[in-house]
Amino acid sequence: MADKSSARTTHRAPGRRRLAPGIALGVLLVGALAGIGAANSLRANAPAEAAATPPKAYSTALPFDLPPAAELRRSDKLVFAHYFTPYPLSxxxxxxxxxxxxxxxxxxxxxxxxxxxxxxxxxDRPLPTAPEAGDWELAHLRQEVRTARDAGLDGFTLDLLSETGRNRDRAELLLRAAHEEDPGFRIQLMPDMTALTSATPAGLADSLAQLAKSPSAHRLPDGRLVVSPFKAEEKEPDWWRRMMGELEARHGIRTALVPLFLDFTPERDVYAAISHGLSEWGARSAGRQAGAAADAERAHRLGKIWMQPVSVQDARPNQGVYDEAGNTETLRASWGAAIDSGADWVQLTTWNDYSEGTHVAPSLHNGYAYLDLSSYYLTRFKTGAWPKILRDTLYLTSRVQFADDLPPPARQPQVIRPREGTADPRDTVEVLSFLTAPADIRTRTGDTESGYLAPSGVHAQLFPLRTGHSAATVVRAGATTTKVTSRYPVRRPVDKQDLQYYAVTSGRSQR
Known part of the structure; x- marks a missing residue:
C-alpha cells in the first residue's frame, strides 16, 4: 500500500535569468567528470527519427543486448519515468x-x-553537460528524451506544477523536444494537485487542452488523452468528472483518466467509475512492496489498468526524512512487484527529482547505474522474457557515510531521520553481479579484502561498510573479465548528512 508520508513537496527553481559567477563547489569533482559530461552532450539538431537500435555505446554498457526501440514499443506494457520540471540538466x-x-x-x-x-x-545533481550554443534548453530536453528512449522507456509522466511561469514553460518545451527528437516518445500529462490546489475544472481543462495540442501528448489508440493527476484524491470524483466534461465540451478532447493516489485505500474505488486506470505513488523500501499484487488485482477486478510505481530510494534533506533503500534491494523488489503483479504500466518514481533523491536519470554520483539496471528489468516487463546475459557486469552501491553519523549541529542543525515504518537503517556495500557463467569475485571494502564464488545470472552480495573506497573484480579461469571501484570514498567524520546510496557500474568508463 502507498505510504501517506511519501507526499511530494515542491521547490521553485530559478527562471531563465543569467546568473553571475558565484562560489565554485570543489566537492563536485567536475574536472574528473568533464569527459563524461562532454560525451553526454549531443548536438541540438540531432536526427528526429526514433533509433532502430540502441546506440552501440549504450548497448555494450549493459550486461545484455537491449532490444530495438521498435520491438519494445510493440508491447502493450508501457514504462514511463516521472519528469520533475524544476531540475533539468542545466x-x-x-x-x-x-x-x-x-x-x-x-x-x-x-x-x-x-x-x-x-x-x-x-x-546530487544531473550528470554535468557542456554549455550549449543556441537554444540550449531545448537541446538539453532533447538530450533527456534521447537518454530515456535509449534506455527503453516509452515516455515521461510530466509533473505539471503550475498553469503559468517557468515550470509551465519548461513543460511545453519538453513536449516540443519529445516530438522533435522522437515522435514515438510519449508525454503523459500529470497535473500535480499538491500544487494546483486552487484549480477549477474549467481552468484545468483549458490548461491541459493547450498542452494536448502537442503530438507528443500521450493518447490511447482510440484517441483519448491520458491524464494522470498526482494526488488525485485532492479532488472528489465529481470534480474530475466535471473537468473531463469541460475538456470534451469546450475543446473536443475525450479523456482517459488514470488517477495516481498517495494512498490507494479501498475508498479510492469510487474513482473507478470515471477512470481508465489507477495508480499510486508507492513506498520506497524493499519490505513495503508486498501489497503490489493486491493493488493490481484490485484495479483489474474493477476493470481498470494498473500503473505500478518503481523506485530506487528516497532521501529528503529539506524534509528531514529518508527511506532505507537497502542498496539496490528496493529497485529490484519494486521491479519484481511490477512484473509479478501483472501491472499494465510502470512509472519510475522519479526521473529527476533530486530534492527527494529518487532519480534514475544519469547523475553526478550514480552515473547511469540505476537507469542501466532498470533497462534490464523493463525488458523483462515488456517482453515477458528475461534477457540473456552476454557480458559480465558489476554494479557496486554504498553510502558515503554511516547511517548513524551526524554532522556538527552548527554545520547542519536539522537532522535527517529514517521515515516512520521504513526498513531498519543498514551500513552495507552491495556487489550486484550479472555473470555469463560462475566466477570468483574478489572484493575490497576499505582495507579489508574478501572474495566469494558467484553463480551465473544475477546475484547480490553484501559486505560491511568501511571507510575508504570499495572495489570488486570478476575472475574466471585466472583472467579478469571486469572490475569496478567506487568513485567516492566513505568518510568519517561528516560535514553534512548524505543518506543516498551512490552507485557505479563496470559497464561504463570510470573517470
Whole structure:
C-alpha cells in the first residue's frame, strides 16, 4: 500500500535569468567528470527519427543486448519515468563547477542561506553537460528524451506544477523536444494537485487542452488523452468528472483518466467509475512492496489498468526524512512487484527529482547505474522474457557515510531521520553481479579484502561498510573479465548528512 508520508513537496527553481559567477563547489569533482559530461552532450539538431537500435555505446554498457526501440514499443506494457520540471540538466547553461546547482543547491550557503539548516537543498545533481550554443534548453530536453528512449522507456509522466511561469514553460518545451527528437516518445500529462490546489475544472481543462495540442501528448489508440493527476484524491470524483466534461465540451478532447493516489485505500474505488486506470505513488523500501499484487488485482477486478510505481530510494534533506533503500534491494523488489503483479504500466518514481533523491536519470554520483539496471528489468516487463546475459557486469552501491553519523549541529542543525515504518537503517556495500557463467569475485571494502564464488545470472552480495573506497573484480579461469571501484570514498567524520546510496557500474568508463 502507498505510504501517506511519501507526499511530494515542491521547490521553485530559478527562471531563465543569467546568473553571475558565484562560489565554485570543489566537492563536485567536475574536472574528473568533464569527459563524461562532454560525451553526454549531443548536438541540438540531432536526427528526429526514433533509433532502430540502441546506440552501440549504450548497448555494450549493459550486461545484455537491449532490444530495438521498435520491438519494445510493440508491447502493450508501457514504462514511463516521472519528469520533475524544476531540475533539468542545466538551469543557466553555465559550466558545471559554477552553475546554479553548484552555487545554490549543493551548498548550505546557496540561495542566501535558505537551505543552511539541512546542509543544502540537494545531495546530487544531473550528470554535468557542456554549455550549449543556441537554444540550449531545448537541446538539453532533447538530450533527456534521447537518454530515456535509449534506455527503453516509452515516455515521461510530466509533473505539471503550475498553469503559468517557468515550470509551465519548461513543460511545453519538453513536449516540443519529445516530438522533435522522437515522435514515438510519449508525454503523459500529470497535473500535480499538491500544487494546483486552487484549480477549477474549467481552468484545468483549458490548461491541459493547450498542452494536448502537442503530438507528443500521450493518447490511447482510440484517441483519448491520458491524464494522470498526482494526488488525485485532492479532488472528489465529481470534480474530475466535471473537468473531463469541460475538456470534451469546450475543446473536443475525450479523456482517459488514470488517477495516481498517495494512498490507494479501498475508498479510492469510487474513482473507478470515471477512470481508465489507477495508480499510486508507492513506498520506497524493499519490505513495503508486498501489497503490489493486491493493488493490481484490485484495479483489474474493477476493470481498470494498473500503473505500478518503481523506485530506487528516497532521501529528503529539506524534509528531514529518508527511506532505507537497502542498496539496490528496493529497485529490484519494486521491479519484481511490477512484473509479478501483472501491472499494465510502470512509472519510475522519479526521473529527476533530486530534492527527494529518487532519480534514475544519469547523475553526478550514480552515473547511469540505476537507469542501466532498470533497462534490464523493463525488458523483462515488456517482453515477458528475461534477457540473456552476454557480458559480465558489476554494479557496486554504498553510502558515503554511516547511517548513524551526524554532522556538527552548527554545520547542519536539522537532522535527517529514517521515515516512520521504513526498513531498519543498514551500513552495507552491495556487489550486484550479472555473470555469463560462475566466477570468483574478489572484493575490497576499505582495507579489508574478501572474495566469494558467484553463480551465473544475477546475484547480490553484501559486505560491511568501511571507510575508504570499495572495489570488486570478476575472475574466471585466472583472467579478469571486469572490475569496478567506487568513485567516492566513505568518510568519517561528516560535514553534512548524505543518506543516498551512490552507485557505479563496470559497464561504463570510470573517470
Amino acid at each position: 538551469l543557466d547553461n553555465e559550466p558545471a563547477d559554477r552553475d546554479y546547482y553548484a552555487r545554490n543547491y549543493l551548498t548550505p550557503d546557496g540561495e542566501k542561506g535558505r537551505h543552511q539548516a539541512y546542509g543544502g537543498l540537494l545531495r
